[in-house]
Amino acid sequence: MEFKKEQLANGLVVIGEVNKSAKSTAVGFFVKTGSRDESKEINGVSHFLEHMLFKGTEKLAALQVNEAFDRTGAQFNAFTSEENTVFYAAVLPEYLVEVTNLWTELMRPALRNEDFDIEKGVIKQEIAMYEDLPSFDVVDRCRKLHFDSHPCGNSVLGSKESIDGLTADQMQAYFANRYAPNNMVLAVAGNFDWDQICSTAQTNCGIWQKQPVSRKLDQAPASKKKERLGKSNLSREHICLMSRGLSAQDPKRFAASLLTMIVGDDVGSRFFWELVDNALAETATIQLGAMDGTGVFCSYIRCGNENVGKVLDTVRSIFSSLSSSGITEDELTKAKNKILSALVIKNELPMGRLIDLGFNWTYLQQYRTVADDINAIKAVTVNEIHSVIEKYNLGDFTQLSLGPAQ
Amino acid sequence: MEFKKEQLANGLVVIGEVNKSAKSTAVGFFVKTGSRDESKEINGVSHFLEHMLFKGTEKLAALQVNEAFDRTGAQFNAFTSEENTVFYAAVLPEYLVEVTNLWTELMRPALRNEDFDIEKGVIKQEIAMYEDLPSFDVVDRCRKLHFDSHPCGNSVLGSKESIDGLTADQMQAYFANRYAPNNMVLAVAGNFDWDQICSTAQTNCGIWQKQPVSRKLDQAPASKKKERLGKSNLSREHICLMSRGLSAQDPKRFAASLLTMIVGDDVGSRFFWELVDNALAETATIQLGAMDGTGVFCSYIRCGNENVGKVLDTVRSIFSSLSSSGITEDELTKAKNKILSALVIKNELPMGRLIDLGFNWTYLQQYRTVADDINAIKAVTVNEIHSVIEKYNLGDFTQLSLGPAQ
Numbered sequence: 001m002e003f004k005k006e007q008l009a010n011g012l013v014v015i016g017e018v019n020k021s022a023k024s025t026a027v028g029f030f031v032k033t034g035s036r037d038e039s040k041e042i043n044g045v046s047h048f049l050e051h052m053l054f055k056g057t058e059k060l061a062a063l064q065v066n067e068a069f070d071r072t073g074a075q076f077n078a079f080t081s082e083e084n085t086v087f088y089a090a091v092l093p094e095y096l097v098e099v100t101n102l103w104t105e106l107m108r109p110a111l112r113n114e115d116f117d118i119e120k121g122v123i124k125q126e127i128a129m130y131e132d133l134p135s136f137d138v139v140d141r142c143r144k145l146h147f148d149s150h151p152c153g154n155s156v157l158g159s160k161e162s163i164d165g166l167t168a169d170q171m172q173a174y175f176a177n178r179y180a181p182n183n184m185v186l187a188v189a190g191n192f193d194w195d196q197i198c199s200t201a202q203t204n205c206g207i208w209q210k211q212p213v214s215r216k217l218d219q220a221p222a223s224k225k226k227e228r229l230g231k232s233n234l235s236r237e238h239i240c241l242m243s244r245g246l247s248a249q250d251p252k253r254f255a256a257s258l259l260t261m262i263v264g265d266d267v268g269s270r271f272f273w274e275l276v277d278n279a280l281a282e283t284a285t286i287q288l289g290a291m292d293g294t295g296v297f298c299s300y301i302r303c304g305n306e307n308v309g310k311v312l313d314t315v316r317s318i319f320s321s322l323s324s325s326g327i328t329e330d331e332l333t334k335a336k337n338k339i340l341s342a343l344v345i346k347n348e349l350p351m352g353r354l355i356d357l358g359f360n361w362t363y364l365q366q367y368r369t370v371a372d373d374i375n376a377i378k379a380v381t382v383n384e385i386h387s388v389i390e391k392y393n394l395g396d397f398t399q400l401s402l403g404p405a406q
Numbered sequence: 407m408e409f410k411k412e413q414l415a416n417g418l419v420v421i422g423e424v425n426k427s428a429k430s431t432a433v434g435f436f437v438k439t440g441s442r443d444e445s446k447e448i449n450g451v452s453h454f455l456e457h458m459l460f461k462g463t464e465k466l467a468a469l470q471v472n473e474a475f476d477r478t479g480a481q482f483n484a485f486t487s488e489e490n491t492v493f494y495a496a497v498l499p500e501y502l503v504e505v506t507n508l509w510t511e512l513m514r515p516a517l518r519n520e521d522f523d524i525e526k527g528v529i530k531q532e533i534a535m536y537e538d539l540p541s542f543d544v545v546d547r548c549r550k551l552h553f554d555s556h557p558c559g560n561s562v563l564g565s566k567e568s569i570d571g572l573t574a575d576q577m578q579a580y581f582a583n584r585y586a587p588n589n590m591v592l593a594v595a596g597n598f599d600w601d602q603i604c605s606t607a608q609t610n611c612g613i614w615q616k617q618p619v620s621r622k623l624d625q626a627p628a629s630k631k632k633e634r635l636g637k638s639n640l641s642r643e644h645i646c647l648m649s650r651g652l653s654a655q656d657p658k659r660f661a662a663s664l665l666t667m668i669v670g671d672d673v674g675s676r677f678f679w680e681l682v683d684n685a686l687a688e689t690a691t692i693q694l695g696a697m698d699g700t701g702v703f704c705s706y707i708r709c710g711n712e713n714v715g716k717v718l719d720t721v722r723s724i725f726s727s728l729s730s731s732g733i734t735e736d737e738l739t740k741a742k743n744k745i746l747s748a749l750v751i752k753n754e755l756p757m758g759r760l761i762d763l764g765f766n767w768t769y770l771q772q773y774r775t776v777a778d779d780i781n782a783i784k785a786v787t788v789n790e791i792h793s794v795i796e797k798y799n800l801g802d803f804t805q806l807s808l809g810p811a812q
Contacts, residue, residue, distance in 0.1 A: 021427050023750045023776075063683070070674035073743025075751060090751050095743070268476035277469070337479025337501070344429045345481060345496050349755055370429075 003367045004194045006201075010210045011182025014201045015367070017189045017357055019350070025096045025190035026354035027197075028088030029103055030362050032185075033178040035154035036082045036291075037215055042166055044158015045174050047080040048123050052171070053087065053106050054078075055115040060105065062115070074099050075351075080156055083215075083292050084362065090351040093191045097200055100188075104204035107179065116168045124164075127157045134231070134238040134402050139300060142240035142400035145225050152220045152294060180211035187358040190350030217293040224398050230405035236282070237305050237403035241315070243396050245288050245295035246388070248363040253290050254376045255384040256297075256392070260286045261335035262327050262385075263318065263394070264299060268334065270318050271299075280307050280314060286394075292363065297394055305403055319395040326386050339377055344370065409773045410600045412607075416616045417588025420607045421773070423595045423763055425756070431502045431596035432760035433603075434494030435509055436768050438591075439584035441560035442488045442697075443621055448572055450564015451580050453486040454529050458577070459493065459512050460484075461521040466511065468521070480505050481757075486562055488549075489698050490768065496757040499597045503606055506594075510610035513585065522574045530570075533563045540637070540644040540808050545706060548646035548806035551631050558626045558700060586617035593764040596756030623699040630804050636811035642688070643711050643809035647721070649802050651694050651701035652794070654769040659696050660782045661790045662703075662798070666692045667741035668733050668791075669724065669800070670705060674740065676724050677705075686713050686720060692800075698769065703800055711809055725801040732792050745783055750776065 004016040034046050056062045069076055069089075076089035076099070087106070089099045130136050140155050147153030158166075186205070188197050222244045246256045264271040264286030271284040281303040289296045303311050346352035347370045360368045410422040440452050462468045475482055475495075482495035482505070493512070495505045536542050546561050553559030564572075592611070594603050628650045652662045670677040670692030677690040687709035695702045709717050752758035753776045766774045 023754050024747070066673060070740050071743065073740070073745075073747035075747060090747070092743075092747055092750060095747075267472060334476050334479070337477065337498075339479070341430070341479035341481060341496070341498055341501075344498060345755065345757070348429050349751065351751070 001369065005367070006198050008181065008202060008206055010206065010208050011180070012184060012186060012201065012205050012208065013361065014186045014198060015357065015361055016187065016192065016194050016197060017353065018192060018194055019190055022190040022350050024090055024350050025093050025188065025192045026088060026090045026350040027096060027100050027103065027186075027188045028086055028354050028358055029107060030185040030187060030358040031085040031179060032083070032183050032215070032362055033085055034081050034083040035156045035158075036151045037178065038151065038154055038174075041162070042170050042174060043154050043162040044123065044156075045166060045171055046085055046178075047156050047158065048119065048163065048166065049171060049175055050078050050080045050085050050087075051119050051123065052111055052115065053109045055109065055112065055119065057105055057108060057110050065102075065106065068102050069099075072099050072102075082152065082154070082156060084359070086355075086358065088351070088354060096188070096192050097196055100197065100200050101204065104200070107184075107205070108208070109175075111168065111172055111175065113168050116171065120163060120166075123157070124160055127160055127163065130157060134234055134236075135300060135302065138238040138240045138400055138402045139298065141229070141402070142242050142298075142398060143296075145227060145400050146223055146242040146296065146398035148221045148223045150220045151216070152291065177211050177213055180213050181205060181208040182210050183213045185358055185361050187354055187361065189353040189357050215292065220294045222396075222398065224396060226399040228401040228403065231402060232405045234402060234404050236302050237308050237401055239299075239301040239303070239308070239311070239399065239401045241299040241397040241399050242296045243394055243398070244392055245297040246290055246392070247293050247295045248290040249293065250290070250295070252384065252388055253288070254373075255380045255388050256288050256290075257339060258332060258335045258377070258380055259327070259385050259388055260288050260297065261338055262331045263322070265335070265338060274314050274318060275301065275311060280311050297392065308401070308403075316395060322389045322394065326389065327382060329382055332380070332382055332385065336377055336380070340374060343373060343377070407775065411773070412604050414587065414608060414612055416612065416614050417586070418590060418592060418607065418611050418614065419767065420592045420604060421763065421767055422593065422598065422600050422603060423759065424598060424600055425596055428596040428756050430496055430756050431499050431594065431598045432494060432496045432756040433502060433506050433509065433592075433594045434492055434760050434764055435513060436591040436593060436764040437491040437585055438489070438589050438621070438768055439491055440487050440489040441562045441564075442557045443584065444557065444560055444580075447568070448576050448580060449560050449568040450529065450562075451572060451577055452491055452584070453562050453564065454525065454569065454572065455577060455581055456484050456486045456491050457525050457529065458517055458521065459515045461515065461518065461525065463511055463514060463516050471508075471512065474508050475505075478505050478508075488558065488560070488562060490765070492761075492764065494757070494760060502594070502598050503602055506603065506606050507610060510606070513590075513611070514614070517574065517578055517581065519574050522577065526569060526572075529563070530566055533566055533569065536563060540640055541706060541708065544644040544646045544806055544808045545704065547635070547808070548648050548704075548804060549702075551633060551806050552629055552648040552702065552804035554627045554629045556626045557622065558697065583617050583619055586619050587611060587614040588616050589619045591764055591767050593760055593767065595759040595763050621698065626700045628802075628804065630802060632805040634807040634809065637808060638811045640808060640810050642708050643714050643807060645705075645707040645709070645714070645717070645805065645807045647705040647803040647805050648702045649800055649804070650798055651703040652696055652798070653699050653701045654696040654765075655699065656696070656701070658790065658794055659694070660779075661786045661794050662694050662696075663745060664738060664741045664783070664786055665733070665791050665794055666694050666703065667744055668737045669728070671741070671744065680720050680724060681707065681717060686717050703798065714807070714809075722801060728795050728800065732795065733788060735788055738786070738788055738791065742783055742786070746780060749779060749783070
């Protein structure tokens with residue numbers, strides 16, 4: 001396992017972790033842009049742009065993009081979040097250069113007006129589809145409520161209104177700035193030749209122009225508002241709780257992840273035993289959403305309408321017992337085993353490794369081996385988790401519920 | 407990479423592929439039993455039994471099972487199909503023996519009457535849930551129609567009626583026969599110590615009793631019936647087509663898989679270009695369901711009701727052009743790249759490797775390396791695919807449609 005790094009004159013960072021015993025290779029562009037980098041007016045443009053990149057370039061029509069991927073047998077996709085837009089592919093080593101060429105080509109899309117108009121309809125369908133998924137919708141709405149009018153609360157998909165109002169010129173301007181080479185990382189993991197990747201990057205991306213580009217990192221609010229919305233098509237109550245959490249840069253993020261495992265992993269957690277196993281709720285989980293300079297703890301609970309009162313009482317008592325009695329060594333040991341298993345298994349595949357490699361660079365400008373993360377997790381103590389509990393009061397939450405119209 | 411095999415006196419086969427460079431290990435029990443081994447009366451018992459195994463043993467209550475898995479950090483699950491019931495887990499190497507001990511313990515469940523009664527409700531909920539998923543429901547119903555009254559057409563979940571009628575005694579009798587050691591394989595893949603696994607198996611499973619157990623492999627019919635069912639809650643037409651296909655033992659199964667990639671892969675296939683890209687259908691795929699001694703080609707298409715006529719005409723013309731004009735070298739090359747990528751990436755993880763290892767033994771009593779499969783795929787010629795097309799007429803299909811009530 002060998003780490004490599006080079007930076008082009010225009011600021012594009014190219015990183016790679018070479019693993020000669022891997023059977024495949026994964027490559028991806030990590031663009032540091034997402035819904036938190038959008039104004040209200042253009043909300044949804046990052047995700048829309050992700051779609052538009054597959055519509056082709058001056059040289060390639062959309063069909064040819066499709067065929068070009070097809071030819072390599074690549075498993076490829078892209079996703080957009082609040083803070084990142086990521087394009088990735090896993091391939092057999094002999095097709096890596098071909099796929100990398102294709103991605104670099106797609107990073108400078110044609111953004112044709114006719115494609116823009118057609119894709120608007122697709123995006124609005126996607127928005128409608130997700131609005132029909134209450135487990136997704138409730139988190140989206142709660143984020144907005146929690147962050148109040150701060151851009152960290154922006155929806156990734158945008159709204160029907162913001163997408164309707166978006167113009168091709170606005171997208172073009174957003175693209176020209178945010179997809180600057182100095183705002184992207186090209187990462188490769190698995191079995192590959194580093195020099196070949198570097199010369200591919202230099203040849204294809206060297207002419208891209210550096211831009212002044214940044215992200216607003218002003219303090220994000222935490223509203224602690226409570227709201228409920230009734231919907232006629234729902235039969236269950238969907239509850240989302242959000243409170244201040246640790247950032248992706250915080251050295252205590254490992255302790256915080258272990259805490260969420262103890263409190264609200266799918267199975268075997270306090271939420272599981274007190275809510276799910278007791279049949280008060282059907283599902284109850286908590287996760288850390290570690291973001292750039294900020295973060296949230298986010299719980300999602302689904303239950304029958306008649307149980308809402310008991311469920312919330314139980315959640316409050318779980319949260320307050322953390323402050324009063326802390327956690328046990330035994331809970332920490334189990335949580336470590338679960339996180340370590342998941343980490344090792346994920347990173348065993350070049351595709352899983354790529355994601356950690358890319359995000360560690362995006363957030364930390366740091367190369368971390370899997371062993372670094374394993375050691376950081378193993379080193380977490382009960383006391384360190386107690387200090388997280390003390391600093392971040394889970395009970396101080398914003399609450400949004402979606403449920404049957406009453 | 408080293409293959410190991412041992413058979414206990416009671417017939418239990420233990421196999422392992424040791425990969426010292428892997429970071430994790432996967433272990434699983436492959437029980438050769440599924441819905442095709444059920445009579446109409448007890449249809450659904452295999453899947454129900456899979457649930458019951460997690461309810462504990464004479465020594466372990468259900469909660470303790472949960473806790474025991476939790477302690478190891480294992481990623482574990484189980485699934486039941488027409489022909490197999492598989493229990494598996496991926497873990498860090500240091501927890502492999504603990505997890506293997508747990509699985510061997512669970513393979514001799516208590517099957518308590520009170521758990522049986524409660525779980526009946528859970529199973530019926532699962533049946534209702536899947537009936538609400540038309541893409542699943544249409545395939546299930548089409549299988550029944552295609553295989554007529556033959557057990558290969560049995561639903562994995564069973565029906566509300568068959569589950570209601572099932573008794574604990576019937577389940578117990580089914581279990582005692584089908585979970586005999588000589589009808590199971592214990593497989594391990596990844597980084598582990600073979601001798602340790604063998605002694606664990608010997609100690610824990612050596613006392614299990616051999617049973618006379620078999621599967622009926624009489625010729626399965628192919629009805630070619632056509633039916634349509636209207637449902638008031640559907641807005642789209644869901645179409646399933648089934649025709650005779652190759653068995654899991656057929657040496658031409660690789661050629662047949664390549665054929666389905668050419669005809670109906672998600673993207674870049676004939677279905678894709680002529681149905682999806684032309685906006686006649688929203689999705690259109692075909693897959694080979696290779697079974698024990700038999701098999702089906704199964705297409706699934708979703709489209710607007712107004713397009714059904716055109717869609718079926720197009721499908722028929724795609725199928726008949728295969729017979730009249732065959733496929734091209736270029737199509738075969740692309741299909742090979744896709745299948746090889748997917749195969750290599752899947753088998754790179756011990757968990758993915760475990761599944762192929764277990765099924766190759768179950769169906770072929772054969773150890774096949776990943777390289778064996780790669781070479782078999784690379785060796786397929788256009789002519790070999792033409793011989794599959796000639797022998798298996800895709801146009802000779804059973805058809806079931808689910809769509810809006812009219």
